[in-house]
Amino acid sequence: MxxxxxxxxxxxxxxxxxxxxxxxxxxxxxxxxxxxxxxxxxxxxxxxxxxxxxxxxxxxxxxxxxxxxxxxxxxxxxxxxxxxxxxxxxxxxxxxxxxxxxxxxxxxxxxxxxxxxxxxxxxxxxxxxxxxxxxxxxxxxxxxxxxxxxxxxxxxxxxxxxxxxxxxxxxxxxxxxxxxxxxxxxxxxxxxxxxxxxxxxKYSYWNGCSTGGRQGHVMAQQHPDLFDGIVGGAPAINWDKFIPSEFWSPFMAQLLDTQPPLCVLDAFTDAAIEACDMLDGVKDKIISYPGQCHFKASSMIGRTVNCSDPSGTITITKAMTKLADAYWEGPRSAEGRFEWHGFHYDSDMSGMLTTNCTSLHNCTVIPFSISDDWMKVFLARNSSLNTDSLTRLDYDRLFRQSVNQYASVIGTESPDLTEMKLAGTKMIAWHGISDPLIPANGTVDYYTRAMKFDPDVAEYYRFFLAPGVGHCGGGTGFDPSDTVFDTLRAWVENGTVPDTLKGIATAIGHSTSSTTRTGHLCPYPKVFTYTSGDPNKASSFTCV
Incomplete structure (x- = not known):
């Protein structure tokens, strides 16, 4: 063995x-x-x-x-x-x-x-x-x-x-x-x-992202006495909800009978960024205020897209726009009830809608492997299940089953951090807003519930959103993945409270001083905000 x-x-x-x-x-x-x-x-x-x-x-x-x-x-x-x-x-x-x-x-x-x-x-x-x-x-x-x-x-x-x-x-x-x-x-x-x-x-630490971020939250919720400090990046908490929600986009592609190639997905993302980029006053291909972005995919019906792989031109259909809106909105029941959060407009749609194409008009959507496993193995308990046969009511039933049977096992979503507070453990969570695998609003939801449970939660647990950053790092935004652990250590060992979290991004425009720019991300619910001046300088941003 x-x-x-x-x-x-x-x-x-x-x-x-x-x-x-x-x-x-x-x-x-x-x-x-x-x-x-x-x-x-x-x-x-x-x-x-x-x-x-x-x-x-x-x-x-x-x-x-x-x-x-x-x-x-x-x-x-x-x-x-x-x-x-x-x-x-x-x-x-x-x-x-x-x-x-x-x-x-x-x-x-x-x-x-x-x-x-x-x-x-x-x-x-x-x-x-x-x-x-x-x-x-x-x-x-x-x-x-x-x-x-x-x-x-x-x-x-x-x-x-x-x-x-x-x-x-x-x-x-x-x-x-x-x-x-x-x-x-x-x-x-x-x-x-x-x-x-x-x-x-002398000190004990946990440092993880994604599944590792969920694991860190397990320690915070259940065994905080084991660690003095915990980093929980892009945490895969709310597992019982967000994992079946990852199947939503390929499921909708099946219901809508549309499997658009990557070039079409990129066209939707590019159009949304173009529409909402300047909401924060800086043109940097980052949507810093996603809550103020109300782009509608339907505005692109009839638009042609030039593609290179496969090569050719394709026209955006109404079904394609409904698929994009479903990706951004997140799963809803047949009766229209909220089931879970969708992805932000500047997330890479191919994370959930990977397509295998033999031509522009002959593509197959490949579900994200973990969500596909979850639907087949842990929900249907049938490893050979043909998920293409699922109906709208089937999806809702399996979603409810996921919550009812697995929340207590792997949900990792309890906002009660009383034991962590008593243990003196410190935790920093962060999430890239552009994450294409785990919806950032799921972590916002969790931290909001933790604040409601204990209004003083920020004394021992802080959460930072990173605009334009992908899953556990990368993207065009201010990425804190290389600085967060040192920030946690300083909090634990020196009492240096993380009022901001340093992130590094690629410089924009015609910067002559550096190829990168630095930003100091804000602890939620404060918002990382551009004020004025050179957007490549950290002093041009503040927390509001």
Whole structure:
């Protein structure tokens, strides 16, 4: 059952040319006997492997990155060493009676002098809870770290681990992925750290985006005592709602019998940006005030679009405009009731409406893989379901089922952060407004509910919107992905309250001073606002 992991570890050691030479003071403690007491009361360990690894740079580590695009973003933790000597602890265990198998990795800088006295866990992406390579960047930056596969082989299909058999959800596996294995990896990682160095971490951190952002919110809502600081970027919270909502656009493409090529989707996005770009007073291809943008796709009926792949000219139809409006509006029931938020006008529509075309007029929409998995495996519990056969009432029924059966398991949407407040834990969440995979308004909704639950929530949890930024970074806007972790550390360790969050964007116009521009994003509900002057200067923006 665990041969694929054992092979990964041995391959890294072999391919990296790791010398098993004279052991130093730290290496002499990197043995199974040192960690013989490393366990939890609710697990049975079936394998424990401890190895001293030298000159490790991760170049040969097989990636377990986010499948299906809900990205796994590594922590930005400052300067890193080119290589690192580590004590690698790998264990496999099961929860008695649940027939599950969980793999966990713990990495420790081999010498105590190379440890920065801190513990850091990076998050996963998509269906990937984490993995061996996820501990690399924290280790390279001097942290001890741990990670988990969440109870399933990341190369297996979702149906292989999500169902015990057709028609039956594998509930223990889903619980492992959603929260259980994550918490256990944190506890085991911190215990191993204290065992190895003889002292507990001075500070402990979580840093994740997308699935990793949801995982960070799991810790904040359920186990804040494990971490002093948490980064939850583009969090995949409200999972029970936003995952079926990701199926909405391809479902509407089916109902409307229209599968437009990418060039048409881009034409809608470009037209919306052109219409709403100047709402903030700056022409920079960023819609900073999405709530004030009321572009209607119907205004493009009859417009021709010149395409290059496939090449030719195509005319926008009424059905195409209805599809674009559905993408922006989000799912509504057959009776017109709100089900979930749509995407913003400057989001890349191909994230949900990937099309495979043999010609301009012969395209097939390919549903986003994670939402397709969710509809088939966890809702219909039928891995061979033909989703093209779903009716309007079928979609509404499956949406309700998702909320009713899975909110408590993986929704991660409780606004009650009382335990986090009492623990003294600090959290920063952020979300790119142009995110094409997770609607940013879902995080706005969550933070709004958290503010309502506790009007003083900003004392320990702050949320920043990043106009023009995509999923976990990128895009034309002010991207804070490289600065947010350092901002969190300053808040935790120095008491520096994050009244703004630094973001970096590409300079616009004819800037002569730099190819980039800096902006200081605002904690919600304040709005990042252009005032006057050079839009490439941070002083031209303020928080209102």
């Amino acid at each position: 665990v041969s694929w992991i054992s092979t990964s570890i041995s391959t890294i050691m072999a391919l990296s040319g790791l010398a098993q030479g004279v052991l130093g003071a730290g290496a002499s403690s990197c043995t199974v006997s040192t960690f013989s007491s490393l366990t939890l009361s609710n697990i049975n360990i079936t394998n424990l492997n401890v190895t001293a690894v030298y000159n490790y740079n991760g170049a040969n580590s097989s990636s377990t990155g986010g499948t299906g695009g809900v990205g796994m973003i590594s922590a930005s933790t400052g300067s890193t060493a080119p290589t690192v000597n580590i004590c690698l602890v790998y264990m496999t265990y099961t929860h008695p009676g649940q027939n599950d198998v969980v793999n966990t990795w713990i990495g420790l800088p081999l010498e105590a002098s190379d440890w920065n006295s801190r513990f850091l866990m990076d998050g996963g992406g998509g269906w990937v809870a984490g993995g061996e390579d996820v501990i690399l960047e924290p280790l390279m930056s001097g942290y001890s770290s741990s990670s988990t596969d969440g109870g399933h082989n990341t190369t297996a299909s979702t149906a292989d681990w999500g169902l015990t058999s057709e028609g039956n959800t594998n509930w223990p596996a889903l619980w492992d992925f959603a929260s259980v294995a994550l918490v256990e990896a944190a506890v085991l990682g911190k215990k191993a750290t204290e065992t190895y160095y003889g002292s507990a971490p």
